[in-house]
Amino acid sequence: MGIVHDLSCPVIAAPMAGGPSTPALVDAADAAGSLGFLAGGYLGESDLVAQMEATRAARFGVNLFCPQAAPxxxxxxxxxxxxxxxxxxxxxxxxxxxxxxxxxxxADPEDGFGPKFDAVCATAGRGVGPAVVSCTFGVFSGPEIDRLHGVGIEAWATVADVPAARDAVDRGIDTLIVQGPGAGGHRATRTVAEEPGTRSLADLVTAVHRAVDGSVPLVAAGGLSDRASVGAALTLPGVVAVACGTALLLSDEAGTTPVHRAALAGAPxxxxxxxxxxxxxxxxxxxxxxxxxxxxxxxxxxxxxxxxxxxxxxxxxxxxxxxxAWAGTGVSHARSGSAAEILRHLGGL
Incomplete structure (x- = not known):
């Protein structure tokens, strides 16, 4: 069935690199019956391991940036x-x-991918590793997915177009995170040069579901920061859960800096x-x-x-x-308070 089918709260805490994602935020998502992600992007291997070891959640995810072409x-x-x-x-x-x-x-075009990938696999054997590892800026190779599966980790991929979704499924990915144009932070294009699409999240999810013939569960992401948009996304074909980041930026457990929090005031x-x-x-x-x-x-x-x-x-x-100050189109709905309460509210629980 897969982890995404086993969440009592279908609102996942999306990875937010650069500080907002913290072990405390991951733990809060777990307490809400959901799944939280540590953001491996920009972290060194030792810092990522330290965050994994600091997490107390029964299960959590880690997101990694795929290597980019050398300049x-x-x-x-x-x-x-x-x-x-x-x-x-x-x-x-x-x-x-x-x-x-x-x-x-x-500047490291690979963002330390190799050592960090090795680390998440190694920690799985020690019982402190992630249940899920997702990728952004590309798709895991078939051997990488096999290696994750070999240590009991699900492989997810963040995609922003239909070709990337097909490619990921062909390689054996377990779950697709389909990212629409309203997402805060970096768009999940596979190459640096390409411009991200503007197709609505609903249209993109529908097209991806059709392209992969419903073979894997979908997580909808991008611009989902209130109960209405979350509820609508959960009705889209193939969608089992949604991922929210911007909605959690002002939460108590987020590592969002004071200047970032201030920039989000007043529905910018x-x-x-x-x-x-x-x-x-x-x-x-x-x-x-x-x-x-x-x-x-x-x-x-x-x-x-x-x-x-x-x-x-x-x-x-x-x-x-x-x-x-990264933020998605739903920034006006971001609010302070417990991340667990925010996630439950978004999920209608």
Whole structure:
């Protein structure tokens, strides 16, 4: 049957890389009868292991970013040119523009995938590992899925189009997370250059269900932050559960920073932008996203490597303009309180 069929609360706590996802949030999802995900993206292997060991949930998931293509010389030149236009902003934040080459050199297109994949498999044997491992920015290979299955872990994939869904099922994936255009944070395109589709979540889910002939359960995701939208998504063909991230950003257990929480106040407008990372991602619109950030090249993780120190410095100073406040289209429904209570409310429990 699979884990997704065995949830008393069909609202999953989606992975949110960069801090919002925490062991406490995962534990709260488990307490609500759902499933929470640790966000392995950007974490080092040891940090991911520490988070898995800190989690007390009976079962949980881990999300990993799939390796990306190595940058070409022209890609690096484009990022350097983009960074050159941000020198004044760097200096105003106390950063040294002379560090740009070092930041770029440290960018890892694989995001430490190999060691982290090994770690989740190894922890399964020690009884502290995840029940599910999902992937974003690509699809696990057949041998990788076989390896996860071999240690008792389900393999899920986040997809944003029909071809990716078919590919994932052909490789043996257990569950598809179908991500619509309203999702906060990075879109699940398989390549950096491609632009994410704008097909509505309902249309995309229906098309995916038809394309894979109902062979695997579907989790709907993207813009689902209130009971009405969650309820509607649960009626879509093949959907067994939904995944919510933005709805949990203000929860007590989320690791959302103060500047991020402040940016979500007042139902802000969100936009899809490459400004902060080089990949399309939805976040709160700022003068930066519609000004200098509009020139960001489609180079990941190069742009991310340059912008990361700026985002961190801006966050410390409470400057929302340069801070990537990721959020989906349902941000107006985000509320504070216990994550378990939020999940139960969304699920109509």
């Amino acid at each position: 070409r010389d022209s890609d690096l030149a484009a990022v350097t040119a983009y960074a050159g236009g941000l020198v004044d902003r760097m200096e105003s934040l106390g950063l040294d523009p002379g560090e740009i080459p070092r930041w770029l050199a440290a 407008r969100t936009v899809v932008t490459r400004a902060y990372s080089g990949r399309p991602a939805r976040g709160v619109a700022t003068p930066f996203t519609e000004g200098p950030g509009a020139a960001a090249p489609a180079v990941y993780p190069g742009v991310n490597a340059v912008m990361r120190p700026l985002r961190a410095a801006a966050g410390r100073r409470g400057e929302a303009d340069l801070f990537a």
